[in-house]
Amino acid sequence: MTDSSAKKISLTGIKPTGSLHLGNYLGAIKPGVEMINSGDYDCFYFIADYHSLITVHDPKVLKEYSYEVAASWLALGLDPSKATLYRQSDIPEILELSWILNCFTVKGLMNRAHAYKAAVQENNEHERDPDHGVNMGLYSYPILMAADILFLKSNMVPVGADQLQHIEIARDIAQVFNHHYGEVFTLPEGVVHKEQAIVPGLDGRKMSKSYGNTIPLFLTEKKLKKTINKIVTDSTPPEEPKDPNDSLIFDIYKLFANADEIKELDAWYRKGIGWGEAKAELFKVVNRQLEAPREIYNELMSDKKKIDLILEEGAQKVRPRAQDFLNQVKQTVGIN
Ligand code: ADP
Ligand code: TRP
Numbered sequence: 001m002t003d004s005s006a007k008k009i010s011l012t013g014i015k016p017t018g019s020l021h022l023g024n025y026l027g028a029i030k031p032g033v034e035m036i037n038s039g040d041y042d043c044f045y046f047i048a049d050y051h052s053l054i055t056v057h058d059p060k061v062l063k064e065y066s067y068e069v070a071a072s073w074l075a076l077g078l079d080p081s082k083a084t085l086y087r088q089s090d091i092p093e094i095l096e097l098s099w100i101l102n103c104f105t106v107k108g109l110m111n112r113a114h115a116y117k118a119a120v121q122e123n124n125e126h127e128r129d130p131d132h133g134v135n136m137g138l139y140s141y142p143i144l145m146a147a148d149i150l151f152l153k154s155n156m157v158p159v160g161a162d163q164l165q166h167i168e169i170a171r172d173i174a175q176v177f178n179h180h181y182g183e184v185f186t187l188p189e190g191v192v193h194k195e196q197a198i199v200p201g202l203d204g205r206k207m208s209k210s211y212g213n214t215i216p217l218f219l220t221e222k223k224l225k226k227t228i229n230k231i232v233t234d235s236t237p238p239e240e241p242k243d244p245n246d247s248l249i250f251d252i253y254k255l256f257a258n259a260d261e262i263k264e265l266d267a268w269y270r271k272g273i274g275w276g277e278a279k280a281e282l283f284k285v286v287n288r289q290l291e292a293p294r295e296i297y298n299e300l301m302s303d304k305k306k307i308d309l310i311l312e313e314g315a316q317k318v319r320p321r322a323q324d325f326l327n328q329v330k331q332t333v334g335i336n
Contacts, residue, residue: 007040007041007042008040008041008042008155008156009041009042009043009044009152009155009156010032010035010036010041010042010043010044010154010155010156010157010158010191011043011044011045011148011149011152011154011156011157011188012032012045012046012157012158012159013045013046013047013048013051013088013145013148014045014047014048014069015048015049015052015069016047016048016052016056016065016066016068016069017052017056017209017210018065018209018214019065019068019209019214019216019218020068020069020072020216020217020218021201021207021209021214021215021216022199022207022214022215022217022252022255022286023160023198023199023201023206023207023208023214024072024160025072025076025217026160026196026199026255027159027161027192027193027196027197027198027199028159028160029072029073029076029077029078030076030196031158031191031193031196032045032073032078032158033076033077033078035156035158035191036078036079036082037077037082043082043084044083044084044086044152044154044318045073045083045084045085046085046086046088046148047066047069047070047086047087047088047311048088048145048148049062049066049087049088049089050088050089050094050095050144051088051137051141051145052066053137054135054138054141055138066087067301067304067307068301070085070087070300070310071297071300071301071307072217072218072297073085074296074297074300074307074310075294075296075297075300076217076293077293080310080314084314084317085310085311085314086311086314086315086317086318087311087314087315088148090311090314090315090318090319091151091315091318091322093151093319093322093323093326094144094151095147096326097147097150097151097325097329098143098144098147100329100330100333101143101146101147101150101173101177102140102143104173104176104177104180105140105143105146105173109142109169109172109173110139110140110142110143113141113142113165113166113169114162114165115141116134116138116139116141119133119134119138120134142165142166142169142170143173145166145169146166146169146170146173146174149167149170149188150170150173150185150188151321151322151325151326152318152321152322152325153185153186153325154188155188155189156188156189156191157190157191158190158191158192159190159191159192160192160196160197160198160199161192161197161198162198162206163190164190164192167188167189167190168190170188171187171188174186174187174188181332182332184328184329184332195254195255199252200251200252201213201214202214202215202227202231202232203232204232215227215228215252215286217290217293217297218290218293218294221287224283224286224287224290225283225287228279228282228283229279231248231249231252231279231282232248233248233249238272238273238274238276238277239272240272241269241270241271241272242269242270242272242273243269244265244266244269244270247269247278249275249278249279249282250265250266250269250278252282252286253265253278253281253282253285256282256285256286256288256289261285265278265281268281
């Protein structure tokens with residue numbers, strides 16, 4: 001048996017709130033899979049289903065999205081013999097830890113968390129009560145996320161840049177606790193790749209399920225082409241030279257193409273390229289990367305028992321660690 005205890009722990013979670021998109025792939029899944037394949041980390045990746053319950057209140061939909069997240073990880077390279085994939089809700093100790101952390105989190109920290117602030121800002125813009133539609137799940141979301149990260153003594157958390165604030169909050173909460181009781185929690189670090197920190201969506205804003213501006217990962221080729229064609233462009237005529245550095249299509253292209261391809265498209269832009277042609281080039285490189293995973297994804301989605309089995313095995317590996325650590329934390333605070 002290999003001794004993995006010396007390895008650093010990499011952990012990340014994805015909420016099952018909709019079909020995953022290129023931003024999720026480049027921001028979280030790809031770097032997560034690279035960490036698995038490097039052999040340098042003990043990797044734990046999970047489906048944050050309790051986080052989704054904040055917004056998804058249809059049981060069938062929540063279940064389906066959870067399978068989609070699991071199948072996406074597996075199709076995009078997570079090998080369950082090398083890394084652990086599990087469902088957050090299979091580890092109830094996370095919720096117990098979350099309550100304990102609640103008692104060490106000052107309310108002001110939650111007031112500043114960006115998901116809550118964005119909801120308040122939107123309510124203010126619409127002249128509604130500032131807390132309209134805000135449930136306590138949304139408000140205390142970062143505390144559950146801190147519990148997700150801290151119970152496994154995670155060192156590295158691969159995420160898109162939007163999640164860095166939450167990792168800072170997890171560190172803050174851990175430090176308050178450690179200051180009082182000694183070094184119980186390991187302080188996590190966010191891992192963000194510079195180029196793919198924020199992948200833009202069809203409208204140029206951050207690609208996000210909540211903005212409806214995504215390019216989903218596992219569309220049919222035909223639908224993928226159609227979605228890419230929706231990228232917003234201006235009315236510059238085809239023959240006119242264009243600045244590749246001021247083009248959403250080129251921004252996304254760079255994330256999927258190799259250096260020679262980038263150089264060639266750059267030259268074509270400067271010579272004059274039609275937006276339809278640029279979009280066709282983008283489709284080629286994106287589709288090239290997704291072709292093989294798409295088949296695996298579709299197979300898995302039609303054999304959910306296989307996914308269940310992998311998730312059960314994952315939970316069996318994680319749960320004893322969660323139980324041990326929670327016992328330690330409970331003893332530390334004087335409960336048990
Ligand atoms: P969404 O914003 O679409 O709801 P999630 O919040 O579920 O996505 O994000 C899951 C993971 O994917 C997180 O690590 C997040 O930072 C990353 N991610 C999401 N959108 C992007 C993006 N546009 N660019 C880079 N990373 C992203
Ligand atoms: N909050 C993350 C998101 O919206 C999902 C998440 C939940 C997560 N728990 C986590 C990410 C722990 C990293 C580590 O994308």
